[in-house]
Amino acid sequence: MDSTTTTIDTQADVEGTLKGKDAQVLGRFRGQIELTGRLVLGEGARVEARVVADVVEIAGDFKGDLKARTLTLLEKGRLDGTVDTQRLAVREGALLNGGVNAGERAVAERPVVTSRPSVTGFAAG
Numbered sequence: 001m002d003s004t005t006t007t008i009d010t011q012a013d014v015e016g017t018l019k020g021k022d023a024q025v026l027g028r029f030r031g032q033i034e035l036t037g038r039l040v041l042g043e044g045a046r047v048e049a050r051v052v053a054d055v056v057e058i059a060g061d062f063k064g065d066l067k068a069r070t071l072t073l074l075e076k077g078r079l080d081g082t083v084d085t086q087r088l089a090v091r092e093g094a095l096l097n098g099g100v101n102a103g104e105r106a107v108a109e110r111p112v113v114t115s116r117p118s119v120t121g122f123a124a125g
Helices: none
Strands: 006-008 013-020 023-024 028-035 038-042 046-058 060-072 079-090 093-100 119-120
Touching: 006 013, 023 028, 028 038, 038 060
Parallel strands: 006 023, 013 028, 023 038, 028 046, 038 046, 046 060, 060 079, 079 093
Antiparallel strands: 013 119
16 A cells, blocks of 8 residues: 555544545444545454445455455455455455355446545544
8 A cells, every 4th residue: 555545543443434546444444435446454454334446355354335346355354245346356264244246247337436535424433
């Protein structure tokens, strides 16, 4: 991740809508995430959200609906929800519970989101 990546730190507890290009979640997030680029959920991340992004990597806990061109569920990743993705990789040790729609037609439309990072409905805890 580079300097233009929006980061939700390990101590953060955020609720709202996150829009932009790239984001990294290391703490807690609840709400909606819309990205034109990459979303990375670190090992300590706990996310309950509706997500639309180009590429998603999950090493933490995710619960909700996810739509991405490419999804990688890493060794310590946990996903509970529904997934629409063109490419899916699930590493040994990962947990996937829910509905999966994978393949070329799974993500018919690319998300239309702003390229400027923003967070709304911020609630710190």
